[in-house]
Amino acid sequence: MGLVDRGRLPTPLTTLFNLGRSYSLWVYQWGLACCAIEMGAAFGSPRYDVMRLGVIPLPASPRQADLVVISGTVTDKMAPSVKRLYEQMPEPKYVISMGSCANCGGPYWDSYSVTKGVDQIIPVDIYVPGCPPRPEALLEGVVLLQQRIKNEDMGARWRGEGTHARVAEPVVVGGGPIE
């Protein structure tokens, strides 16, 4: 894998790598608030069945996970734990911010104890709006993330400046601007 270390990868290999990465996303079991139940419905219920998209909702440790879904309200007391768990995940790692609370504070926009947006503490790849979003919306977010991973230049990411080099801008499910 010396090519990867140097950050120069032939295109066929990149495509192959990205294909493999996008269809074996291990997502960390992590529930915060209401959205965790909808995430559970998307990941654990036979109707939505996320495994058909190649997402494996099994790891109970952040050290085995590629993707984390911030599903719900992040409070100021929880925020350090969120950051710490994110830092324990190995690179390359992806974050889906699920629900209005994690996106921007949502219905608690004027609360004294809620962090207004998880993007203040960790970088977010996909925003899923809704309060809570339907499981289909989360699945759409997963599909968008997979498209992103497929188009990613691995070398650029691994050469990346700093640990959390942002290669592409975040995406909102259903379109719309990011303020």
Add this chain to the structure above:
Amino acid sequence: MTDLADRQKLSYIAAQAADARLNVELETEGMTLNIGPQHPATLGTLRIIVRLDGEQVVWAEPGLGYMHRGYEKLTEVRTFPQVTALVNRIDWLGSFANEVPFILAAEKLMEVEAPPRAQWIRTVLFELSRIANVSLFLGDLGVQLGAITPVFMAFRDREYVLNLIEGATGGRFHPNFDRIGGLKEDLPAGWITETKQVMKKLRNFCDQMEDLLFGNEIFQSRLRGIGVIPAEVAKQYGLSGPNLRASGVDWDLRRDQKIALAYDKVQFKVWTHPDGDSFARCWIRLQETREATKIVDQLLDGIPSGSVMAKVPRIIKVPEGEAWVSTENPLGEMGYYVISKGDLGPFRVKIRSASFNNISVVPWVLRGVYVPDVISILASLYFILGDIDR
């Protein structure tokens, strides 16, 4: 020369001394273990700090506040109709049930009463949210004990109930459907027949759960006789709902209290269990789900016609006063103490949520249990983090 009895006594003392010496030599340092705030088995961001001696818990304390969103302060800057959108998210599994006591308290202050049809539909949706709440508990219980199948079944059958709630209210999870003086809208056409079919499915689900989980030998040995809460202790700690009834206390606000809901029009049984252990708590919840489906069926048979909204002014100003209303929510007694100063919004709202009191018994009940039982006891106590921290 000592006689035989004395010699026996001396040898007994010597054996005791040797045992004591051995115990001192083998004594281990206590260990403090953090379960949470993020743990696959904590049902949310609850942190339980336990001090262990070997594998036994000697001291336990729940660490709260990881999901504190400042509800009581936020209600002070919202108007009365806006508060329902907020309180939906306290107990997020049974959302509609959170709105009802607040709306009833506001109606009490305004001295309006919802028309009978609105009261009946409220009661139906209340029981549907109870089913949506407790059916997920039954699935989650299996996961906590290492059985994966029940959670798939729970999510499968819960979807039917969520579809019903969505069909009636427009909101799958957080309906925000209750209004001061009635409901937002009437039921859609065909909803009643569909609900009856779903109730049949839900009763079937309860039977399946009873066979699959409650008849399972491993399940019973993991839960029977574990985490026993006697009736006196349960009352002292302010437990309510199924946790209290599992300790043998026959107390149910649906039956015992006269409020503007249609519970006095239906026949239902309040289940109690004399044991007070984890199994009893789970069993009570199963029976209550089944009972709730029967309540819904009875209510739908005799639903009155008429309007669903009483005459209330367009801009709601609640007159000065104080009101306390509590109802039997899926998790236990939930109540709102609303103080109004005659403004658009409440002056102060005190929220009494069931889970906060239900987990206050955790330090008592976890003392002396083994580590694997911690998870099963917490699962059987069944709390929701939003309901604890608010």
